[in-house]
Amino acid sequence: MKMLLKIAFRNLLRNLRRTMMTGSAVAAGTLAMLLFGGFTSYIFAGLETNSVQRIGHLTVFRDGYFLLGAGNPAAYGIDHYQDVMKLIQHDPVVGPMINVMTPTQSLVGIAGNFSGDVDASKTFLGVGLIPSDRERMRQWDEFKAGRPYTPDSRLSDADPSRGLIGVGLARVLGLCAPLGLQDCPPLPAAMASPDRENAQVKQDLADLAAHDLGTDRAGAKPKPQIDLLAATSVGAPNVVQLTVSGAEPQGVKELDENYVAMPLSLAQQLVYGRGEHKITGIVLQLHRSEDLPAARARLTALFAQNHLNLDVRDFGELTPFYGQVVRMFSSIFLFIALVMGVIVLFAVVNTMTMNVMERTNEIGTIRAMGVRRSGIRSQFTIEGSLIGAIGATAGAALALLIAALINHAGLTWIPPGNVQEVPLRLDVAGRPLLVVGAWVGLALVATLAALLPANRAARLPVVDALRHV
Amino acid sequence: MDRFNPMAQPVAVGPSAAVVRLNQVAKTYRSGAVDVTALKGVSLEIPYHRFSVVIGASGSGKTTLLNLIGCIDSPSAGTVEVCGQKVGELGDEAVSDFRARNIGFIFQTFSLVPVLSAYENVEYPLLLVDMPAAERRERTLAMLEAVGLTAHAGRRPNELSGGQRQRVAIARALVKGPQVVLADEPTANLDSATGASIIELMRRVQEQSRTTFIFATHDPQLMSHADEIYSIRDGELLDHRHGDAR
Numbered sequence: 001m002k003m004l005l006k007i008a009f010r011n012l013l014r015n016l017r018r019t020m021m022t023g024s025a026v027a028a029g030t031l032a033m034l035l036f037g038g039f040t041s042y043i044f045a046g047l048e049t050n051s052v053q054r055i056g057h058l059t060v061f062r063d064g065y066f067l068l069g070a071g072n073p074a075a076y077g078i079d080h081y082q083d084v085m086k087l088i089q090h091d092p093v094v095g096p097m098i099n100v101m102t103p104t105q106s107l108v109g110i111a112g113n114f115s116g117d118v119d120a121s122k123t124f125l126g127v128g129l130i131p132s133d134r135e136r137m138r139q140w141d142e143f144k145a146g147r148p149y150t151p152d153s154r155l156s157d158a159d160p161s162r163g164l165i166g167v168g169l170a171r172v173l174g175l176c177a178p179l180g181l182q183d184c185p186p187l188p189a190a191m192a193s194p195d196r197e198n199a200q201v202k203q204d205l206a207d208l209a210a211h212d213l214g215t216d217r218a219g220a221k222p223k224p225q226i227d228l229l230a231a232t233s234v235g236a237p238n239v240v241q242l243t244v245s246g247a248e249p250q251g252v253k254e255l256d257e258n259y260v261a262m263p264l265s266l267a268q269q270l271v272y273g274r275g276e277h278k279i280t281g282i283v284l285q286l287h288r289s290e291d292l293p294a295a296r297a298r299l300t301a302l303f304a305q306n307h308l309n310l311d312v313r314d315f316g317e318l319t320p321f322y323g324q325v326v327r328m329f330s331s332i333f334l335f336i337a338l339v340m341g342v343i344v345l346f347a348v349v350n351t352m353t354m355n356v357m358e359r360t361n362e363i364g365t366i367r368a369m370g371v372r373r374s375g376i377r378s379q380f381t382i383e384g385s386l387i388g389a390i391g392a393t394a395g396a397a398l399a400l401l402i403a404a405l406i407n408h409a410g411l412t413w414i415p416p417g418n419v420q421e422v423p424l425r426l427d428v429a430g431r432p433l434l435v436v437g438a439w440v441g442l443a444l445v446a447t448l449a450a451l452l453p454a455n456r457a458a459r460l461p462v463v464d465a466l467r468h469v
Numbered sequence: 470m471d472r473f474n475p476m477a478q479p480v481a482v483g484p485s486a487a488v489v490r491l492n493q494v495a496k497t498y499r500s501g502a503v504d505v506t507a508l509k510g511v512s513l514e515i516p517y518h519r520f521s522v523v524i525g526a527s528g529s530g531k532t533t534l535l536n537l538i539g540c541i542d543s544p545s546a547g548t549v550e551v552c553g554q555k556v557g558e559l560g561d562e563a564v565s566d567f568r569a570r571n572i573g574f575i576f577q578t579f580s581l582v583p584v585l586s587a588y589e590n591v592e593y594p595l596l597l598v599d600m601p602a603a604e605r606r607e608r609t610l611a612m613l614e615a616v617g618l619t620a621h622a623g624r625r626p627n628e629l630s631g632g633q634r635q636r637v638a639i640a641r642a643l644v645k646g647p648q649v650v651l652a653d654e655p656t657a658n659l660d661s662a663t664g665a666s667i668i669e670l671m672r673r674v675q676e677q678s679r680t681t682f683i684f685a686t687h688d689p690q691l692m693s694h695a696d697e698i699y700s701i702r703d704g705e706l707l708d709h710r711h712g713d714a715r
Contacts, residue, residue: 003589003593003596006584006585006589007582007584007585010584014583014584361578361580362580362582362583364541364580365574365576365580365582366582366593367541368539368541368568369568369574369594369597369641370566370567370568370569370570370572370594370597370598371569371597372562372565372566373561373562373565374562461542462536462541462542463541463542466541466576466580
């Protein structure tokens with residue numbers, strides 16, 4: 001074996017230019033796979049971080065809500081949700097895994113801005129949440145792939161009337177100027193001149209909202225306010241007033257034009273009125289993503305044991321976009337890996353075929369000396385493997401270097417589904433499996449590619465090989 | 470342990486006095502669309518421990534005969550027996566192992582492994598018979614000393630002259646102590662003075678080691694050293710006579 005390696009290595013050095021060309025092909029393949037793999041890894045981590053910060057790893061719903069609840073969230077409220085949360089929190093398996101557990105209430109309704117000269121309304125998709133829990137969730141960054149955390153005080157536990165809306169909804173409701181939003185056109189004149197009938201409706205809604213909130217509009221803060229109209233769980237119309245403390249872009253236009261976030265108590269007041277306050281979901285953010293399958297399995301078992309009609313869904317199910325992006329980039333990575341594999345295959349086959357042709361007489365000589373066919377096969381296969389190993393090592397080293405340079409260059413980009421720039425990073429060094437996988441994969445392809453000419457060399461009749469000039 | 474003597478006599482294998490026995494051996498090649506008959510029913514016996522020469526014109530079948538004796542080709546008809554072993558009864562791996570232990574080759578073009586030094590080229594056959602490292606080293610150095618190349622042990626073939634390369638090839642053929650050494654036109658690529666020194670070397674080695682040497686040649690110098698001379702023409706054995714050196 002030592003002699004085989006010695007001969008293989010020296011023959012590679014003997015044809016240095018050819019070896020370098022083929023090794024470069026392997027290195028380029030490894031480099032491309034690792035850089036793209038590092039990029040996709042970072043995208044996946046970024047998307048996961050974004051999702052987990054917003055909606056946690058797991059959400060507990062009442063059975064049926066996931067498929068049917070969007071039309072009438074109030075009908076799928078979780079009874080005695082504090083007890084359920086205590087059950088989860090005190091579970092010896094799931095409890096320690098949880099970073100944040102918080103209740104949420106989804107709702108649908110109509111948002112209207114009837115202040116001043118504006119008279120605009122729009123359906124909305126709302127979510128009620130606990131602002132302090134939301135802030136804790138925003139700090140989750142297991143993969144160091146999120147934006148640097150900056151505290152957001154636009155929602156506050158102390159002020160249940162304050163909320164956030166999507167930039168699109170702010171535009172439709174004519175709140176661009178009051179909120180100081182840029183690139184936001186004013187409403188057409190027709191929508192800014194209410195007729196007498198609308199003015200009466202506007203006054204009625206304002207009175208109703210003031211009554212439900214127990215406050216007087218005259219005492220409200222000088223911030224834009226909108227009225228939120230929704231049906232309660234028993235079907236009665238209900239209105240609350242929301243002080244819009246800011247607008248937040250949502251990345252997807254449809255969501256951007258419908259999004260309203262408000263404190264949980266306000267959402268519950270709107271949906272349940274003076275009835276029992278329920279929630280539509282319990283959001284669980286775990287310390288580590290790798291605990292997700294175990295936590296989900298445990299929760300499912302826990303609910304079954306306690307005869308609770310609850311359903312557990314992970315963030316991948318709740319944001320199909322995440323799965324679509326993962327599948328798309330995985331397909332592209334696979335395609336690149338295949339192309340690189342084919343290039344390496346042909347490069348190594350070509351080089352090793354030339355080596356076999358040039359050394360046919362040598363093959364005949366050592367076969368005559370008593371080297372078996374398997375010895376010849378091993379000789380050329382080892383040479384192919386060495387080319388693959390050297391090229392893949394060079395490619396991996398280069399990929400790590402380039403990734404480090406890019407990571408320190410301060411480049412930014414806007415990932416799919418995001419609206420803000422994030423640092424552009426290539427996560428190569430942090431993905432040892434990716435590096436080892438690409439290295440082993442291409443070295444293996446080079447080895448397999450060498451097998452074809454090696455077999456041909458091994459099958460050469462000795463006398464024909466000796467006659468070869 | 471006794472020190473390795475590169476000139477020690479090999480032990481004869483099998484009961485026969487002939488190291489090579491050919492019985493009605495024929496060989497036909499396919500060359501394009503034409504069948505070429507290289508040997509036509511050759512029967513001969515080559516005794517042990519002799520300096521035997523096969524002579525004949527180009528294309529007479531000398532090399533084919535040596536290839537069959539060297540077990541690197543198989544006859545179309547007839548049987549080949551080397552060192553008492555009927556070669557046709559062996560599979561490919563067994564034939565390779567048989568060659569590794571019993572047969573040494575010296576080629577016209579030297580055919581050294583270009584990426585190995587003189588020392589490594591000589592050592593190579595010993596690796597094929599799984600010889601322990603210490604014994605391998607001892608044998609290799611002794612063999613290089615016997616062919617006068619100790620000072621050039623670390624040189625690659627391209628750093629050696631033609632005569633030195635052929636000396637390395639001789640050392641490589643003999644280092645494992647084979648029963649038979651086959652040499653196909655070993656002096657054809659050398660000038661006459663170098664060729665003469667190589668013949669002298671081989672003859673000396675043969676006399677001391679008592680290894681059977683079989684040459685294919687039309688070099689008159691070589692023929693003058695022969696114990697046995699086999700003449701071949703158009704694939705047929707014309708005659709067998711004892712040489713002048715006997």
